[in-house]
Amino acid sequence: MRVLVVEDDARIARDVTEALGAAGFAVEHEPDGERAWFLGDVEDYDLVVLDLGLPRMDGLTVLRRWRANDRAMPVLVLTARGNWRERVEGIDAGADDYLAKPFEMAELLARVRALVRRSAGRADPQLRAGPVVLDTVRMQVSVDGVPKRLSPLEYRLLSYLMHHAGRVISQAELTEHLYAQDFERESNSIEVLIGRVRRKLGTEVIRTRRGFGYTVERDGAG
Ligand code: CA
Secondary structure, three states: EEHHHHHHHHHHHHHHHHHHHHOOOEEEEEOOOOHHHHHHHHHHOOEEEEOOOOOOOOOHHHHHHHOOOOOOOOOEEEOOOOHHHHHHHHHHOOOOOOEEEEEOHHHHHHHHHHHHHHHHOOOOOOEEEEOOOOOOOOEEEEEEEEEOOOOHHHHHHHHHHHOOOEEEEEEHHHHHHHOOOOOOOOHHHHHHHHHHHHHHHHOOOOOOEEEOOOEEEOOOOO
């Protein structure tokens, strides 16, 4: 899952970026409103954390322009404390949720997880595919109840596939959503990564659709 943090306050940006990184997301940070608008328009993010007071283009304008251009990624708006007008304007501009500053990082993470889940059509924070359970809150993976240790990148891969269980995901899409923009993206590394996850969890979990990509079967209950 790839997240864009749009925030011009350096300290908040650093804290949010670090927390999201530790929570298993590929995170990019942009302090400038106009550049953020451009990034959100051309790149595929799974979620955006958007401050409203930004240099060069304010957050509401950024958000309205994305929505006017059918950019549908979930957006969590950061508002000033007690400013109900900002919250209303944010939601009317197309925000999916808001959080008033100052906020607890644990609440931001919980809201981010919920938004990512809901935009993927999942309600339960525990994602299941056959014997595999991925706990998005504790960041734990188990097979038949046995905990498995995944690297951050392996976790990110499995999490993306399980959030979108039932869909065939191309290598290009995986590459787009697993790595932040400033990381080197190599599509052949996806194959290597899939191999590593299969060795740890069993070969049945991630299926190859030759010529199309990879898929995790969707559980009836999921
Ligand atoms: Ca600001």
